Amino acid sequence: MRTQLYIDGQWADPISKGTLDVINPATEEVIHAIPKGGAQDIDLAVRAARRAFDQDGWPQTTGAQRAVYLRRIAELIRGRSEELARLEVLDNGKPLPEARWDIGDAAGCFDYYAGLAENLDSDSSADLAISDDRFRTKVVKEAVGVVGGIIPWNYPLLMAAWKVAPALAAGCTIVLKPAENTSLTALELAAVAQQAELPAGVLNIVTGLGGEAGQALVTHPQVDKLAFTGSGKVGSHIMAEAAKDIKRVSLELGGKSPLLVFDDADIENAVEWIMFGIFWNQGQVCSATSRVLVQEGVYEKLLARLTEEARKITIGDGLEEGVLLGPLVSKQQYDQVSAAVVRAQEDGAQVVTGGARPAALGKGYYFQPTILTEVPLDSHAWKEEIFGPVVCVRRFATEQDAVALANDSRYGLAAAVMTTDAKRSERVAHALRAGIVWINCSQPTFTEAPWGGYKQSGIGRELGKWGLENYLETKQITAYTSNDAWGWYVK
Numbered sequence: 300m301r302t303q304l305y306i307d308g309q310w311a312d313p314i315s316k317g318t319l320d321v322i323n324p325a326t327e328e329v330i331h332a333i334p335k336g337g338a339q340d341i342d343l344a345v346r347a348a349r350r351a352f353d354q355d356g357w358p359q360t361t362g363a364q365r366a367v368y369l370r371r372i373a374e375l376i377r378g379r380s381e382e383l384a385r386l387e388v389l390d391n392g393k394p395l396p397e398a399r400w401d402i403g404d405a406a407g408c409f410d411y412y413a414g415l416a417e418n419l420d421s422d423s424s425a426d427l428a429i430s431d432d433r434f435r436t437k438v439v440k441e442a443v444g445v446v447g448g449i450i451p452w453n454y455p456l457l458m459a460a461w462k463v464a465p466a467l468a469a470g471c472t473i474v475l476k477p478a479e480n481t482s483l484t485a486l487e488l489a490a491v492a493q494q495a496e497l498p499a500g501v502l503n504i505v506t507g508l509g510g511e512a513g514q515a516l517v518t519h520p521q522v523d524k525l526a527f528t529g530s531g532k533v534g535s536h537i538m539a540e541a542a543k544d545i546k547r548v549s550l551e552l553g554g555k556s557p558l559l560v561f562d563d564a565d566i567e568n569a570v571e572w573i574m575f576g577i578f579w580n581q582g583q584v585c586s587a588t589s590r591v592l593v594q595e596g597v598y599e600k601l602l603a604r605l606t607e608e609a610r611k612i613t614i615g616d617g618l619e620e621g622v623l624l625g626p627l628v629s630k631q632q633y634d635q636v637s638a639a640v641v642r643a644q645e646d647g648a649q650v651v652t653g654g655a656r657p658a659a660l661g662k663g664y665y666f667q668p669t670i671l672t673e674v675p676l677d678s679h680a681w682k683e684e685i686f687g688p689v690v691c692v693r694r695f696a697t698e699q700d701a702v703a704l705a706n707d708s709r710y711g712l713a714a715a716v717m718t719t720d721a722k723r724s725e726r727v728a729h730a731l732r733a734g735i736v737w738i739n740c741s742q743p744t745f746t747e748a749p750w751g752g753y754k755q756s757g758i759g760r761e762l763g764k765w766g767l768e769n770y771l772e773t774k775q776i777t778a779y780t781s782n783d784a785w786g787w788y789v790k
């Protein structure tokens with residue numbers, strides 16, 4: 300495991316020499332220490348990224364040349380996938396099959412953006428039809444510059460890939476600050492980039508605390524663009540900081556996403572996707588469908604089946620065979636989820652199942668799959684992200700009521716609708732104010748499709764061609780091609 304920062308193609312100790320403990324959330328044991336980078340390390344990393352961008356020619360490489368590096372990175376990740384998946388489990392706690400999935404998706408993300416980088420070579424010189432034939436105009440896309448990428452802990456390597464792959468594809472250079480409690484695979488990504496012979500300074504990884512390394516990256520005057528995934532609170536702060544020098548900013552923030560089950564839905568299918576939507580990754584998912592709205596005709600039946608299945612979930616160390624729910628990522632997260640459930644009960648909610656640590660597990664930040672009902676609409680549990688395996692279930696009468704309840708949130712990341720009526724699913728999908736709507740499923744995510752939220756769930760889109768746009772500027776190049784003089788001043 301790496302113990303140094305990756306700056307300008309070299310491994311380096313942080314200037315402060317400080318470290319941060321890495322804790323395995325399944326055992327509460329300290330398993331490693333990562334460097335605690337600070338403002339001076341960020342400054343070195345940004346200067347390296349600046350030089351790689353301004354002087355060493357990375358943005359002038361063709362998309363096809365950049366694609367070679369991206370594909371090498373994808374291949375090297377795949378070559379180490381089992382090792383990286385196990386590291387992710389130790390660091391984050393998620394079950395191994397989920398970690399394997401993440402690592403595969405991270406490699407796929409590099410491959411996908413390799414393809415888009417190649418497309419940039421052909422897309423960039425198209426003539427634009429304009430209203431004056433004395434001029435010729437073309438539009439080109441160019442890299443935005445040095446990117447400051449800041450990511451959360453719920454999908455450590457995958458979130459790194461979502462930032463690094465499109466940024467490099469676009470011709471940007473990047474300084475990435477991973478989450479302080481899950482930095483191990485990001486440091487391995489640096490090792491992979493080094494092995495892929497990515498030029499020095501193009502990718503720099505500085506681990507450290509949000510308020511120190513993160514803050515220094517956000518406020519660094521030589522950073523052109525901030526790409527952030529994390530909480531709304533920090534996102535709002537970053538946007539305010541970015542505003543001071545008009546840095547470009549894209550934000551992927553939280554959610555309180557609704558899942559609507561209509562009377563005509565296939566109940567078994569609905570139960571499966573409700574569980575996937577809130578228990579996958581221990582519910583630590585920005586798009587988790589944490590508010591389940593069920594039409595009154597099937598409410599009792601669905602709640603009974605959901606409760607029955609939730610109680611059967613195997614909880615334990617993510618490295619153990621058959622485990623479907625691992626520990627939460629940290630003590631802090633465990634405390635927050637526990638406190639949210641206590642507060643929900645004080646506000647009048649009923650705990651149908653779960654609500655506490657599993658009795659059999661003495662150590663580790665485990666929390667039972669939890670179902671809440673009678674959750675008041677103005678309560679914290681209904682309105683705010685809990686970011687744990689806690690779902691609020693509520694009944695509704697009509698489609699109109701369901702859509703109104705679903706949209707009554709300051710968030711708008713995702714939503715899901717369960718119905719066998721195709722007209723209804725189409726109607727409701729359009730009525731829901733969310734960046735992603737799933738029909739008869741919840742959570743499937745595709746590298747090719749846009750990802751991001753309405754309202755306070757963020758600004759901009761990641762993934763797909765939209766994710767590449769985050770890292771591109773648009774330039775018009777206009778030439779005067781007429782043989783006649785312009786003749787305004789000089790007659």
Ligand code: NAD
Nearest residue numbers: 450451452477478509510513514529530533551552553585
């Ligand atoms: P967080 O906002 O606490 O931290 C995210 C990152 O920001 C970390 O790397 C942290 O060190 C850094 N940070 C903290 N303070 C900072 C500061 N002042 N300046 C710069 N950086 C700072 O979020 P978290 O607890 O790590 O992650 C959970 C949140 O992320 C949830 O709200 C979740 O919904 C959201 N999330 C959103 C998406 C999405 O795609 N929309 C994906 C994953 C997670």
